[in-house]
Amino acid sequence: MIVTQIEFDPSEFLSNPGLGRKVVRLKPRAALFSQGDEADSVFYLQSGRAKLTVVSSRGKEATITLLGPGDFVGEEAIAGVAGRRMATATTITTCDALKIERDAMVRVMREEHAFSDMFLSFLLARSIRTQADLVDQLFNSSEKRLARILLLMAEFGKAGEPETMIPKITQETLAEMIGTTRSRVSFFMNRFREMGFVEYNGRIRVHKSLLNVILHD
Numbered sequence: 001m002i003v004t005q006i007e008f009d010p011s012e013f014l015s016n017p018g019l020g021r022k023v024v025r026l027k028p029r030a031a032l033f034s035q036g037d038e039a040d041s042v043f044y045l046q047s048g049r050a051k052l053t054v055v056s057s058r059g060k061e062a063t064i065t066l067l068g069p070g071d072f073v074g075e076e077a078i079a080g081v082a083g084r085r086m087a088t089a090t091t092i093t094t095c096d097a098l099k100i101e102r103d104a105m106v107r108v109m110r111e112e113h114a115f116s117d118m119f120l121s122f123l124l125a126r127s128i129r130t131q132a133d134l135v136d137q138l139f140n141s142s143e144k145r146l147a148r149i150l151l152l153m154a155e156f157g158k159a160g161e162p163e164t165m166i167p168k169i170t171q172e173t174l175a176e177m178i179g180t181t182r183s184r185v186s187f188f189m190n191r192f193r194e195m196g197f198v199e200y201n202g203r204i205r206v207h208k209s210l211l212n213v214i215l216h217d
Contacts, residue, residue: 010115013108014044020104025096032073032089032097039077039085042105045069048095049153049167051177054087063177065126065133066092066152072122077102078109093167137179140214143188145178147213150198154206165205 017023023046026032032043035055050067064087067073073089109116136145153166171185178185192198197210 008112008114010112010118013112013115014098015046017098020101020107022099023096024099025094026091028091028093030091030095032091032095033085035085035088037085039074039079039083040102042072042074042077042100042102043089044098044100045071045073046096046098048097049092050089050095051092052087052089053176061176062179065130066149066177068155071126072119075123078105092169092173142178142180142184144214145180146174146185146188147192147197147210149174149177150192150204150206151210151214164207165203168203 024032026048032050033039033041045067047069050073052064052067052073053061054064055061067089074085076083076086109119136148140148150166153169154164171182171189175182175185189198189200192210192213193200195209197207197213199205199207
């Protein structure tokens with residue numbers, strides 16, 4: 001009798017609960033994990049938006065990166081020796097995420113090459129994005145940083161049609177993300193609206209013309 005082995009499908013693995021993994025739903029402003037927690041699991045964001053932040057010993061918070069569907073977060077859990085979380089992952093919108101226990105993540109990485117290849121590609125893309133974020137913080141003005149954040153949240157530059165209506169977000173949160181004050185964000189947003197780059201009335205709609213802010217020197 002010939003037994004046919006079922007081909008492993010990474011998307012199927014990441015879509016459904018199973019051994020060592022479960023789907024969790026979190027409301028806006030909920031923590032997937034907090035800085036200092038035990039790094040015992042990896043999260044895969046199925047839907048919604050979140051952010052990764054770190055707080056200094058003096059209590060100053062900085063946003064490291066934004067997270068969207070298809071992103072992993074908490075990958076430090078699969079390091080050789082599990083330690084503590086170095087940052088906090090907080091939802092911006094309602095999120096569905098697959099929580100994968102450390103042992104289950106390590107096992108699938110070792111046994112399924114299709115999954116480990118996909119995960120490696122994600123890590124490389126994350127590294128490139130982190131470098132771009134660092135350059136943005138070091139060399140760009142607050143106005144350009146705000147424009148870049150809005151474009152990233154609208155998913156410009158990704159395959160398919162962009163999501164021009166971004167999730168509901170406060171000016172205080174935008175100010176935290178780009179390292180400036182709420183009054184400066186308000187000033188820039190009003191200017192973007194006057195120039196026709198954005199529309200907002202509770203939710204923000206981003207137009208491709210906002211790219212002009214980033215491209216203009």
